[in-house]
Amino acid sequence: METDRVKVIIRCNVCGEKFVLRGRKERGSFDTGFKQCICSNSEDLHIEEYNAL
Ligand SMILES: [Zn+2]
Numbered sequence: 001m002e003t004d005r006v007k008v009i010i011r012c013n014v015c016g017e018k019f020v021l022r023g024r025k026e027r028g029s030f031d032t033g034f035k036q037c038i039c040s041n042s043e044d045l046h047i048e049e050y051n052a053l
Helices: none
Strands: 004-012 018-026 029-031 045-049
Antiparallel strands (some): 004 018
16 A cells, blocks of 8 residues: 655644654554654644645
């Protein structure tokens, strides 16, 4: 099964830091390998696909 390679923006809702990562889109969720923010937050994150066309 093919997966879509996408750029993903992860924004930390705790400290506001943003991360732009390459990941895969699978069944409506994103697999980026992202573990946690620099502030140790790993749960309160806003994740969205980054479309820079
Ligand atoms: Zn953070």
